Amino acid sequence: MRSPAFALSELERDALTEIVNIGVGRAARNLSVMIKAPVQLSVPRTELLLRSEAAKVLSGRGGAGLVSVGQKFQGPFSGQALLIFPEANSLELVRAVLGDAMDLNEIIDLEQEALAEIGNVILNGCLVVVANMLRRGLTMSLPQVNRGSGSRILDAENGSSSEPVLFLRIDFKVSARDIEGYIALLMDLPSLASLRELIRSFIDNLDGKEVEE
Numbered sequence: 672m673r674s675p676a677f678a679l680s681e682l683e684r685d686a687l688t689e690i691v692n693i694g695v696g697r698a699a700r701n702l703s704v705m706i707k708a709p710v711q712l713s714v715p716r717t718e719l720l721l722r723s724e725a726a727k728v729l730s731g732r733g734g735a736g737l738v739s740v741g742q743k744f745q746g747p748f749s750g751q752a753l754l755i756f757p758e759a760n761s762l763e764l765v766r767a768v769l770g771d772a773m774d775l776n777e778i779i780d781l782e783q784e785a786l787a788e789i790g791n792v793i794l795n796g797c798l799v800v801v802a803n804m805l806r807r808g809l810t811m812s813l814p815q816v817n818r819g820s821g822s823r824i825l826d827a828e829n830g831s832s833s834e835p836v837l838f839l840r841i842d843f844k845v846s847a848r849d850i851e852g853y854i855a856l857l858m859d860l861p862s863l864a865s866l867r868e869l870i871r872s873f874i875d876n877l878d879g880k881e882v883e884e
Contacts, residue, residue: 740790
């Protein structure tokens with residue numbers, strides 16, 4: 672699905688990718704400190720999709736068994752940030768953060784709270800950097816933990832399935848812990864239009880030239 676009126680130019684897409692890459696790098700460092708192991712990242716990928724199509728992408732990555740920590744963000748551009756991984760990884764991620772000495776029952780009791788805190792640290796770390804690079808501020812909601820398919824996770828945010836969204840995702844992997852997942856950012860078209868103007872200003876500040884249509 673493509674919308675020429677709101678599509679980013681190659682230069683704008685490259686700038687957005689670089690900005691998000693720096694933000695996710697900060698998030699990865701936060702996660703690495705929490706679990707005491709290196710975190711590998713993929714290059715950010717951006718697509719303009721219907722929300723229903725984004726849900727299919729999520730489900731295709733982990734089937735019905737997904738866990739997400741989601742936070743809404745508001746400011747000059749708004750949307751939702753998601754930390755997503757297969758449900759089978761959730762306990763291992765919590766164990767990595769809380770420590771291997773804890774027994775399984777203790778980890779299960781603390782899982783929901785720990786996941787929310789992990790998501791909060793990672794997603795905030797990413798978005799704060801993005802907002803700072805664009806010289807704007809964002810307000811973040813409290814983290815919400817959801818489970819199920821991609822459709823269920825996105826439906827939990829009460830968005831229309833036919834709504835076009837900018838879908839940006841970055842894979843991460845912790846080989847030492849056999850943990851993998853990804854970070855996703857979703858924004859609607861009005862937010863994409865606002866974000867595009869901020870990206871243009873960012874590019875102008877770098878090279879002193881205006882971005883052509």
